[in-house]
Amino acid sequence: MRLYDDLLANGYYTTRLWIGTPPQQFALIVDTGSTVTYVPCFDCEQCGFHQDPRFRPDLSSTYQPVKCNINCNCDKKEAQCTYERRYAEMSSSSGVLGEDVFSFGNESVLVPQRAVFGCENIETGDLYRQRADGIIGLGRGQLSVMDQLVDKGVISDSFSLCYGGMGVGGGAMVLGGMKSPPDMVFAHSDRFRSPYYNIDLKEIHVAGKPLKLNPKIFDGKHGTVLDSGTTYAYLPKDAFHAFKDAIKRQIESLKQIHGPDPNYQDICFSGAGRDVTQLSKVFPQVDMVFGNGHKLSLSPENYLFPHTKVGGAYCLGIFENGDDTTLLGGIITRNTLVTYDRKNDKIGFWKTNCSELWKRLNYNNAPPPAPLASDGRNTSVEISPSIAPGGLPETFLPGELQIGLISFDMMLSINNTMKPNFTELADSIAHELEVDISQV
Numbered sequence: 001m002r003l004y005d006d007l008l009a010n011g012y013y014t015t016r017l018w019i020g021t022p023p024q025q026f027a028l029i030v031d032t033g034s035t036v037t038y039v040p041c042f043d044c045e046q047c048g049f050h051q052d053p054r055f056r057p058d059l060s061s062t063y064q065p066v067k068c069n070i071n072c073n074c075d076k077k078e079a080q081c082t083y084e085r086r087y088a089e090m091s092s093s094s095g096v097l098g099e100d101v102f103s104f105g106n107e108s109v110l111v112p113q114r115a116v117f118g119c120e121n122i123e124t125g126d127l128y129r130q131r132a133d134g135i136i137g138l139g140r141g142q143l144s145v146m147d148q149l150v151d152k153g154v155i156s157d158s159f160s161l162c163y164g165g166m167g168v169g170g171g172a173m174v175l176g177g178m179k180s181p182p183d184m185v186f187a188h189s190d191r192f193r194s195p196y197y198n199i200d201l202k203e204i205h206v207a208g209k210p211l212k213l214n215p216k217i218f219d220g221k222h223g224t225v226l227d228s229g230t231t232y233a234y235l236p237k238d239a240f241h242a243f244k245d246a247i248k249r250q251i252e253s254l255k256q257i258h259g260p261d262p263n264y265q266d267i268c269f270s271g272a273g274r275d276v277t278q279l280s281k282v283f284p285q286v287d288m289v290f291g292n293g294h295k296l297s298l299s300p301e302n303y304l305f306p307h308t309k310v311g312g313a314y315c316l317g318i319f320e321n322g323d324d325t326t327l328l329g330g331i332i333t334r335n336t337l338v339t340y341d342r343k344n345d346k347i348g349f350w351k352t353n354c355s356e357l358w359k360r361l362n363y364n365n366a367p368p369p370a371p372l373a374s375d376g377r378n379t380s381v382e383i384s385p386s387i388a389p390g391g392l393p394e395t396f397l398p399g400e401l402q403i404g405l406i407s408f409d410m411m412l413s414i415n416n417t418m419k420p421n422f423t424e425l426a427d428s429i430a431h432e433l434e435v436d437i438s439q440v
Helices: 145-151 215-219 237-250 276-281 354-360 422-433
Strands: 014-019 024-031 038-040 081-086 092-103 113-124 134-137 158-163 171-175 185-188 201-206 224-226 233-235 255-257 268-270 286-290 295-298 304-306 314-316 318-320 326-328 336-341 346-351
Touching: 113 145, 145 171, 158 354, 171 354, 185 286, 185 295, 201 215, 201 237, 215 237, 233 237, 237 318, 336 354
Parallel strands: 024 134, 038 113, 224 326, 233 318
Antiparallel strands: 014 024, 014 092, 038 134, 081 092, 092 113, 158 171, 158 336, 185 346, 201 286, 233 326, 255 268, 268 314, 286 295, 304 314, 336 346
């Protein structure tokens, strides 16, 4: 399944899910920290204005409410089960539970399946303000999409996410198992340690030198948690200051400047240049070392975000956490295929170009991709092959992929008052050649 949007422009990545018969489309945030999938209900009392129309149970011939029972909380009429979820950033979602057919689109081999989901009556905070319709919950729990599909026996107990790189966005999601690349790095994940997906992080190295920290610092409270629905990363106080100081020692030639928002004390540096593919020549490599000795290497795009007001400036995307949990958000895993092997209690990491990965996993009958939400920044930056290896090995693909190349010359007549719209041009070429616009 293809992922859309961009981590920093939107704060999240989304996928498309269709619910009901006939199917109603929704753009849902991919969230490993949530255990419920939910969308706004047509009669929602307090829901924001989102990307797609609200769900209409009355228009689906396969919808059924989840009737009140001893295993759930019930609505005021004692007729239907309810749910409620609250998040750390003070947003919340609540509503009733229903069951209907989930369709995963032509980019997935999964056939439609019945599943339980939330039909929202109330949204607050960021959930109310966001453009995305709702959340697809991939966490551990009976209402999770993963748990429901695994219980039905339609997929193995594993899924994978791959987030696109800085300024590029997009990516891929695979529900079910897939063959791991031979050089994928794994970390142990203890399902009994916390309700979240955790890894046994022991050390952080900056420019090859370990931070002088007690390894137990990464095991406080919930441990080290991977959360795809969180934008940045957050370290316990001592770990954050050690990391910040180590980075600053490696980039003394750069000038530290104020962040783009005066309401936040961002740590930013100017003079690094605008070419994100060259950041590794300026900023140091960071390594995360796991309990088994395996090492995940982070490129600068995995711990920096671009300053929105100063060209060639970048800010640390790793912050101090308010508690002892080490929280690793999506920034850490950009251009990294992350496999959540729940059956074998391990999580794998493999560096790749995630914005291209969905095409490699795509099937010939996939529909054209929906347009990305844009914040006006350049989204055509290419990822250097040295930073992001080009795609998966041939044995990794779930089918044979035939690739052809068509070349032709074109002459455009442009006057001084007209700026060429290359997006429309690409769309026109794709239409004439009867191909996906992403192939042009």
